Each structure stands twice: as structure tokens, then as C-alpha cells.
Amino acid sequence: MENIVVIGGGTMGNGIAHTAAATGFEVTLVEVAQELLDRALSTVSKNLQRGVDKGKMTASERDAILSRIRPTIDMQSIGNADIVIEAIMENLEAKTQLFARLDAITKPECILASNTSSISITKIAAATRRPEKVIGMHFMNPVPVMTLVEVIRGIATSDETYQRVEDLSKRMGKTPIEVNDYPGFISNRVLMPMINEAIFALYEGVATRESIDGVMKLGMNHPMGPLTLADFIGLDVCLAILRVLESGFGDPKYRPCPLLVKMVDAGWLGRKSGRGFYRY
Ligand code: NAI
Numbered sequence: 101m102e103n104i105v106v107i108g109g110g111t112m113g114n115g116i117a118h119t120a121a122a123t124g125f126e127v128t129l130v131e132v133a134q135e136l137l138d139r140a141l142s143t144v145s146k147n148l149q150r151g152v153d154k155g156k157m158t159a160s161e162r163d164a165i166l167s168r169i170r171p172t173i174d175m176q177s178i179g180n181a182d183i184v185i186e187a188i189m190e191n192l193e194a195k196t197q198l199f200a201r202l203d204a205i206t207k208p209e210c211i212l213a214s215n216t217s218s219i220s221i222t223k224i225a226a227a228t229r230r231p232e233k234v235i236g237m238h239f240m241n242p243v244p245v246m247t248l249v250e251v252i253r254g255i256a257t258s259d260e261t262y263q264r265v266e267d268l269s270k271r272m273g274k275t276p277i278e279v280n281d282y283p284g285f286i287s288n289r290v291l292m293p294m295i296n297e298a299i300f301a302l303y304e305g306v307a308t309r310e311s312i313d314g315v316m317k318l319g320m321n322h323p324m325g326p327l328t329l330a331d332f333i334g335l336d337v338c339l340a341i342l343r344v345l346e347s348g349f350g351d352p353k354y355r356p357c358p359l360l361v362k363m364v365d366a367g368w369l370g371r372k373s374g375r376g377f378y379r380y
């Protein structure tokens with residue numbers, strides 16, 4: 101499997117393209133507009149430069165990696181892909197529309213993978229005529245640094261598709277872990293209730309934000325506390341994922357803390373908006 105296509109060059113897509121190129125693959129990166137492509141490539145270039153500055157790679161290695169990324173805004177040009185990794189915005193309609201289109205454009209043996217963090221792989225697969233070739237490849241942010249790929253099997257995903265994606269993840273230097281398709285998979289099903297509980301503890305005045313984060317850092321050896329992590333992920337993203345868990349399981353144990361809802365209403369979305377549980 102050599103011909104990799106990444107759709108969407110945002111936070112995740114440019115990291116996936118970077119990682120594929122850095123591990124020797126030729127990768128095509130698709131965006132909707134030239135300026136977004138330029139921005140994605142300049143982000144990859146900047147991130148690679150950091151490696152050069154630290155003496156981890158030479159300038160010619162950086163250039164070789166960049167030259168393996170083929171940027172394009174022409175979706176029709178990807179017909180020869182062996183695998184497409186989708187990393188567009190987290191929106192069911194946008195994803196099902198895109199997968200129906202990919203199903204029409206790509207050759208029948210091409211695998212269609214989604215980097216979704218919370219949308220059902222089974223649902224995305226149902227928009228295609230090849231649900232056995234649709235799978236989740238859930239990379240973590242920042243992609244070049246984080247080793248996990250949560251590989252999610254939809255109800256119809258075949259063993260062969262799983263094997264090919266497991267193999268590709270390893271060749272990209274990652275550690276794949278197999279998970280079945282239920283709301284939140286494993287990563288967010290376990291992480292988001294913990295973050296939500298930390299927010300409830302703050303809301304109820306059990307401890308300050310620093311104390312809550314401090315207990316989890318020092319006591320549980322987490323590299324950052326749950327409130328800091330929530331700010332990093334984005335409070336709107338945390339809320340959206342909790343809603344997916346709440347509606348997907350129909351279980352009130354996933355009810356988002358009212359403080360989280362209020363902060364999102366206020367536009368306090370964490371690091372990206374300058375204010376969340378902390379100020380940036
Ligand atoms: P983002 O908003 O940074 O990037 C999405 C990009 O996709 C944008 O640049 C947009 O122009 C492009 N795009 C939209 N429609 C397109 C189309 N039809 N063709 C080509 N490009 C298109 O989003 P981000 O954060 O990179 O998230 C992407 C996916 O990865 C989402 O499904 C998200 O849930 C998932 N994810 C995000 C993580 C994160 O920490 N940001 C972590 C793990 C998964």
C-alpha cells in the first residue's frame with residue numbers, strides 16, 4: 101500500500117501528511133482552496149524546521165520529506181489512491197457526502213479511512229458501496245509526536261482492511277490499537293467522563309482548578325491535568341463529544357457539566373480563544 105491520500109490539511113491532516121512523508125511514503129494532500137494548502141505546507145515545513153534546529157534531521161532530509169507531499173485542490177486527481185485518510189471537519193453530513201464522492205472517484209480496492217474522533221464509522225461506511233473497506237484511523241494530536249493510532253472497525257469492516265491498516269500504521273511509525281465502533285471508541289469514552297468529572301468537581305467547589313490538575317498530575321502521573329487538557333483540546337470539542345456519548349448510549353452518566361456548557365456559551369473555548377479554565 102503506497103499511494104496515500106490525505107483529505108483536509110488542518111491540525112490533523114497536515115500532521116498525518118507530515119508523518120506519512122517522514123516515514124518514506126509519497127502522499128497527496130487535498131484541500132478546498134490553494135491558500136489552505138499553502139498554510140498546511142508551511143505548518144509542516146515549520147514543524148520539520150524545529151527538528152532541523154534541534155539537530156534531529158538535516159536540511160536536506162527536511163526538503164526530501166516536503167518533496168514527498170503532493171498538494172492539490174483537485175479531488176478528481178486521486179483515482180489511483182490505495183488508501184484515503186479523511187481529516188475534514190467533524191460533521192456527519194460533510195463526512196458522508198465526502199465518502200460517497202470518494203466511493204465514486206477511487207478504485208474499488210481503495211481503503212477509505214476516517215480520522216473522526218466521535219462519528220460512527222458504521223454510519224460513514226453506510227454512505228458507500230464498500231463498507232467492508234471503511235475504517236477509523238484515529239490519530240492523536242500532535243500527530244508527528246503521538247504514537248497511538250486507534251484503529252476502529254465498523255460493523256462491516258473486513259479483516260483484510262483491518263490488517264492492511266494495522267500494517268500501514270506500523271510502517272508510519274505508530275502503534276495501532278484495535279477498537280470496535282461504539283460511541284467515543286475507547287479514547288474519548290474514557291477520557292471525556294474524566295474531564296467532565298474534573299469540571300463537576302470544580303463546579304461543586306471541591307477544589308480549585310490548580311488543585312484538581314495537581315492531584316491528577318502528581319497522583320496519577322498524568323503529564324497534564326484534566327482541566328489543562330480540556331483547554332488544549334477545546335471546550336467546544338469536549339462538549340460535542342460528551343453529547344455524542346450522552347445521545348449514543350442514552351445514559352445520563354455522560355451528562356455534560358453545566359459549567360462546561362456555560363463556558364462554551366460564553367465563547368471560552370480554551371487555548372484557541374485565549375480563555376478556558378486558564379487564561380492564555
Ligand atoms: P481542522 O478544522 O483543523 O481541519 C479541517 C480541514 O479540512 C480544513 O482545513 C478544511 O479546509 C478542510 N476540508 C473541509 N472539507 C474538505 C473537503 N471536502 N476536501 C478537502 N478538505 C476539506 O480540523 P482538525 O482539528 O484537523 O480535525 C479533523 C478531523 O480529525 C475531525 O474529524 C476531528 O474530529 C478529528 N480529530 C481531531 C483532533 C484534534 O485534536 N484536533 C484529534 C483527533 C481527531
